[in-house]
Amino acid sequence: MNHRKSGFYAILKKELYRFFTDKRTVVTTIILPGLMIFIIYSFIGSAMQGFFSVSGDYAPTISAVNLPDSIEAIGQAAGLQTYAASEESIEQVKQQITNGEADLLVVFPKDFDRTIAARESASVGYAPPNVQIYYNSTSSESNTAYGVFSGMLNAYLSSLDTPSFVINQGSAAYDLVSEENATGFMLSSILPLLILIFLFTGGVGVGLESIAGEKERGTIATLLVTTLKRQELALGKVVSLSCIALLAALSSFVGVLLSIPSLLGASGSEIAGTAATLYGVSEYLPLLAVILSTCLLFASLISILSAFAKSVREASTLVLPLMILIMLVAVVGMFQGAQSGPLFFLIPAYNSVQSMVAIFSYSIVPLNLVITIISNLVLTGFCIFVLTRMFNSERIIFSH
Amino acid sequence: MNDGNEILRVEGLSKTFKLSKKQQRIERTSQTTRVAVNDLSFCAYPGEIFGLLGPNGAGKTTTLRILATLIKPDCGDAFIEGTSVIRDPEYTRSRIGFLTSDLRMEDFFTPDYLFDFFSTLRKIDPAVAAGRKELLFCRFGINEFAQVKIKNLSSGMKQKASLVLSIVHDPDIIIFDEPTNGLDVITAKLVTDYLEELRAAGKSIVLSTHIFSLVERLCDRVGIIFEGQMVACDTLENICEGSSLEDRFFELYRQAGGEVA
Numbered sequence: 001m002n003h004r005k006s007g008f009y010a011i012l013k014k015e016l017y018r019f020f021t022d023k024r025t026v027v028t029t030i031i032l033p034g035l036m037i038f039i040i041y042s043f044i045g046s047a048m049q050g051f052f053s054v055s056g057d058y059a060p061t062i063s064a065v066n067l068p069d070s071i072e073a074i075g076q077a078a079g080l081q082t083y084a085a086s087e088e089s090i091e092q093v094k095q096q097i098t099n100g101e102a103d104l105l106v107v108f109p110k111d112f113d114r115t116i117a118a119r120e121s122a123s124v125g126y127a128p129p130n131v132q133i134y135y136n137s138t139s140s141e142s143n144t145a146y147g148v149f150s151g152m153l154n155a156y157l158s159s160l161d162t163p164s165f166v167i168n169q170g171s172a173a174y175d176l177v178s179e180e181n182a183t184g185f186m187l188s189s190i191l192p193l194l195i196l197i198f199l200f201t202g203g204v205g206v207g208l209e210s211i212a213g214e215k216e217r218g219t220i221a222t223l224l225v226t227t228l229k230r231q232e233l234a235l236g237k238v239v240s241l242s243c244i245a246l247l248a249a250l251s252s253f254v255g256v257l258l259s260i261p262s263l264l265g266a267s268g269s270e271i272a273g274t275a276a277t278l279y280g281v282s283e284y285l286p287l288l289a290v291i292l293s294t295c296l297l298f299a300s301l302i303s304i305l306s307a308f309a310k311s312v313r314e315a316s317t318l319v320l321p322l323m324i325l326i327m328l329v330a331v332v333g334m335f336q337g338a339q340s341g342p343l344f345f346l347i348p349a350y351n352s353v354q355s356m357v358a359i360f361s362y363s364i365v366p367l368n369l370v371i372t373i374i375s376n377l378v379l380t381g382f383c384i385f386v387l388t389r390m391f392n393s394e395r396i397i398f399s400h
Numbered sequence: 401m402n403d404g405n406e407i408l409r410v411e412g413l414s415k416t417f418k419l420s421k422k423q424q425r426i427e428r429t430s431q432t433t434r435v436a437v438n439d440l441s442f443c444a445y446p447g448e449i450f451g452l453l454g455p456n457g458a459g460k461t462t463t464l465r466i467l468a469t470l471i472k473p474d475c476g477d478a479f480i481e482g483t484s485v486i487r488d489p490e491y492t493r494s495r496i497g498f499l500t501s502d503l504r505m506e507d508f509f510t511p512d513y514l515f516d517f518f519s520t521l522r523k524i525d526p527a528v529a530a531g532r533k534e535l536l537f538c539r540f541g542i543n544e545f546a547q548v549k550i551k552n553l554s555s556g557m558k559q560k561a562s563l564v565l566s567i568v569h570d571p572d573i574i575i576f577d578e579p580t581n582g583l584d585v586i587t588a589k590l591v592t593d594y595l596e597e598l599r600a601a602g603k604s605i606v607l608s609t610h611i612f613s614l615v616e617r618l619c620d621r622v623g624i625i626f627e628g629q630m631v632a633c634d635t636l637e638n639i640c641e642g643s644s645l646e647d648r649f650f651e652l653y654r655q656a657g658g659e660v661a
Binding site: 006007009010014017018021022214217218219221222223224225226227228229394397398 | 468469470471472490493494496498502503504505506507508509513517518520521522523565566
């Protein structure tokens with residue numbers, strides 16, 4: 001072990017050993033938050049389910065262009081009401097679907113019935129006509145209508161001798177969901193704030209105890225009479241707290257992921273799967289850097305507060321204003337949209353949220369990201385400097 | 401700097417504390433500050449036990465805390481082997497072992513874990529530390545309790561563990577605030593015997609106490625403090641001048657204007 005750093009490692013090891021061998025703190029810090037979030041969100045989710053599900057007698061609004069007689073007949077038999085639409089109105093209806101005002105648009109090629117009927121007599125180069133069905137995957141009504149209509153077409157298709165037409169071929173965008181409505185939107189809108197809250201709350205309990213508690217019990221002076229450098233003590237406290245806060249945040253995050261099925265009607269693994277396909281290394285690496293630098297900053301802020309307080313009780317009173325301030329800044333950062341100038345990325349918490357929003361929506365400005373990470377690290381360094389000074393101050397250490 | 405062979409030289413130490421409103425109320429005073437140590441000077445020599453004797457509140461603990469670099473004096477300085485405790489606190493911390501009931505151990509850990517922890521903090525070679533642990537745990541009967549968490553130890557065992565932990569680095573200078581306070585007679589005897597052993601091994605010890613018998617039994621030289629000021633500082637024989645330490649103490653106390661109600 002490097003002797004120059006051995007004090008830091010000794011403190012880090014002791015803090016983590018203390019944490020992980022104490023079942024109570026592990027349960028209350030890491031397991032409980034994730035579990036509580038899972039239970040509460042699942043409960044809210046199932047309570048809200050009623051709002052999102054489609055009622056049984058709902059009649060979807062289906063518009064059809066060039067609706068052939070054959071399909072109209074099958075549709076009527078199945079109780080589906082379709083409205084005839086002209087080719088000129090296609091764009092307008094698509095917009096309505098995006099906005100949730102209409103449910104489905106089906107576009108048949110002209111002379112659909114005749115083309116199919118002529119398929120056997122047609123030459124070798126028979127091109128099966130393509131039926132286009134436009135829908136919106138974020139609307140449960142539209143999804144249901146899409147399922148019913150495409151099911152009906154498929155049934156009709158299999159009743160024919162040869163596969164004579166195709167549905168939604170080609171690379172056109174049939175899902176008319178606006179980009180903002182997609183999973184990406186959900187991730188980019190809620191997640192940054194959630195991550196920030198989890199990072200802060202995850203470290204609060206242990207962090208307030210870690211220094212104010214040691215002051216209260218008189219164990220910190222025992223460390224200070226050894227040759228341990230104050231800086232090593234400050235760094236050891238902050239880094240160990242960051243590790244614990246990261247784990248606690250991860251637990252809360254897993255809780256959210258697990259409760260997504262009942263919250264949004266999509267399964268957590270689907271969302272995770274979507275996230276895995278949506279984002280790659282170029283998103284995850286910056287994300288990790290933002291999370292780590294934010295975590296270090298929060299841990300050092302909590303540590304300063306904990307060192308300043310005379311007791312754990314006082315520390316937990318003092319932490320509230322800090323928490324509210326950080327949350328306010330974060331919420332502002334969330335609703336600001338991602339067009340602020342680089343200087344705004346010097347503001348802690350605000351910069352983290354903005355950077356995460358940018359990462360999730362693929363609009364990272366490298367300069368802003370670098371400013372965020374560097375400003376977080378510089379602030380952490382400053383906090384550690386302050387903490388080191390505090391450990392040197394008899395008024396701070398003996399104020400209990 | 402080091403003009404004699406003294407291992408510790410204290411020069412004109414002064415320390416004033418601010419009194420909080422609460423402290424003013426408790427002590428029924430309107431003063432906002434209290435002088436804890438007032439122009440205090442003394443020396444300690446290698447291989448001797450030096451005792452600071454005084455009533456509660458005389459400034460003994462404050463003086464020792466300054467020597468241990470936990471607090472800084474308003475003026476004056478102290479030199480450990482010629483090096484200023486203010487300018488080079490790290491050197492001081494590496495040379496001294498500080499023992500006081502104010503320094504607590506974390507309840508959650510075992511003496512064994514803490515011994516290794518403090519050895520690492522003191523950057524002691526693991527093999528050397530292991531040998532020392534064996535020796536000290538055996539000497540103080542901590543062996544069977546080495547794996548018991550501090551919170552589950554008896555108060556006597558806690559104090560023995562605390563003593564052992566503050567000398568993991570085998571310091572040449574030991575600063576001991578009220579060595580026998582709160583100890584049962586057996587543990588107290590163990591501690592005083594050990595201090596004599598340390599002196600025999602050539603270590604220097606500075607202790608504070610208000611117990612006359614302890615000074616008479618252990619100390620080579622003694623400094624008597626009233627209200628932060630040194631009123632006498634010499635060998636035990638020279639101070640006593642044939643009478644008992646207790647009689648001499650109260651004589652000095654009355655001369656300094658003190659009253660025994």
